Amino acid sequence: MFNHIFTTRIKCLLRDKQLVFWSLMFPIVLATLFKVAFSNIYASEAFKTIDIAVVSSNYYQENVGFKGAIDQVSKEGKDKLFNVNLTSEKNAEDLLKNSKIEGYIYLNPDVNLVVKSEGLNQTVIKTFLDDYKESASTIATIIATSPNANHADLIKDATTFKEYTKEISSSNGVPDTTLNYFYTLIAMACLYGGFSGVKEITDIQGDLSKRAARINMAPVHKMKMFIYSLCAAFLIQYTEILIVLGYLHFALKIDFGNQLSYILLLCFVGCSTGISLGTMISALIKKSEGLKIGVLIGITMIGSFLSGMMYANIKYLVDKSMPLLSYINPAALITDGFYTLYYYNNHQRFFINISILTLLTIVFCLTTYFIIRRQKYASI
């Protein structure tokens, strides 16, 4: 009996092209678009050597200290800060006007910077200039306040640079915010399993479809039939999620960390939550299928939005200001599961997520059960 119902349901679900499109093809298309749009965002935060110009005036040529400082930071190598273009003032202005450089420096004999707009690169140039100026004034101050200081030592001290920061990281992966978009996408795909959940209810409740009416005639226990059907829906949904996951990992090279078994567990629980959410909605709403689908899409979209699918920082804001909302939002829980697996080096929060998802699934299933059990039809 199990085999018969199971295979029939699999055929039924696979032939529903719309269902397959939304739960499999749509996430894949969206992931590809995300990849196209977001792949350079993280890279754009990386430091690129800044193009500047220095006006080659007499003041500049005579100021050995400043010349040396400029040479120091425009030397080829890891710490190269600027690409320096030594030119006339007129030319420098033209370059700035046409956005070929971020700013130009001129000496009169004081150091001056000209820029076109505000921004991080402009601030870096300014910081560099301040730095130079302050070192110079420091030497002057020290000589003025303690004339006994050893000049040679002082100059040596002032020209040596010491690094005072040391990088530490307690995370497994780099903090690439764009990854969150892909994690919410899988969460969305998991919850789209609800479509098959809706369909399973429509096909088992005699008052909802002709097929269900016919099936109810058969002398098979309704719950048995329903559970077998759900197994079929689950198998399809889980396979689809694995295909999406595989596509993201192998074709789009999205980093999920390297804890495969935990990822599979998360997808497993995520799919169960998605399908049971669909069955519950379908059982609760006694109106048309269109409305059921609408409610399901609405819940999924709001959930995905709150877990950062349209704007990643929403997830952080919700976590920070309304943590309770993240604990009841299945999309946020699934997203957070992927996030913790990628980024954290402990599993504490991951298992909290998994537990709540399981709890939600049980609540959804029980609600469905209490609504559809013992419904018999005298005449339809």
Added chain:
Amino acid sequence: MQVFKVYFKIIKANLGQMSIYLMIFLIMSLAFSMSQPPKIEESFSQTKTNVAFINLGENTVLTEGFKQYLSKSVNFIDVENKQNKLQDALFFRDVDYIVTIPKNFTTNFLQGKPVELQKTVVPNSTTRMYVDMAINKYFNLARIYVNNIPGITEQNLTVQVAKAASSGSNVQLKTFGDKKQNNAFAVTYFNYLAYSLFAILILGVSSILIVFNDKNLKRRNLCSPMKNKSFNLQLIMGNLVFAFVCYVIMTGFGFIINRENMMSYNGLLLCINALVFTIAALSISYLVGLLIKNRNAQSAIANVLSLGFSFLSGVFVPQELLSDKAMAIASFTPTYWYVKANNVIGTLSNFSFDNLSPIFTYMLIELGFAMAIFSVALVVSKQKRITNS
């Protein structure tokens, strides 16, 4: 006028689906416009980075002085000193830099022992570079004082360093004689319009064509005494009016929420460009509508096409951030040229012919797309008529 009237009856019946796109567009724009105070640059101010500051040791005069000094270059953000909270804050860029002062830092520093501040950063980012520079500057200056003025007090040290560090260099902000107007929001609004307008047009036009291309309905219509020419003309008028109404609603809302900036040549050009784009989008919708066979496929195709064009063409993410490959593909869509024109219009402050000509070129390309796609649509519909009869 029967056909024209039926056109809008069908639109009315399908209004629900379309209004979702419209409402989301309007609400998002409104939220966005309220969250962005207009910013006009007059004098140069430093860009400040968000930093989480954690002191594991006790507060000393030196650490306080350091914090005071650092506040000129960064904004301090309060984050609970828990590993997960700090990690979250960095991942979602609530902070770009986490700096931790270890225990006994001040004592060790004053005694000249090697000391280091711990930092957790976004690797290789410009913000990291900038904060590093600021931190190193402070402690290198302080070191010079400690080494060269023996017995300098902590108090005196911070005062001296703060004094030295306050001699900022002179920065001039040049605008090259142009009045600066901030068009960023208007451009974002009009770029985003490309997504919603396109989705709505596809949904609307395809709903109409699905009805009128129904085999039985079509045969019945052909029997009617109405001239075919008049029938088609009314249908075309319907399409044009529908598209124009959508256009007016969306640009009109743009005017309402962004009045000051839209009342300018830039605003006018944005509106013209949007109108040109509407024509191109309409012709694509017409072609798509001819090819869609049933309602189930309708929302799938509307979603994939509108999202696909928008993502590829830089509606949601600025074009500069897209890869060259994506740009190459996108250049085969009118959306790409529309967004490109908008971006140029946004930066325009001198309306000479030289500056305007690229914009008109982009608009012509959009019109070219409209013509080409419409011709294909005509061929397709002719083909369909022949195979049907």
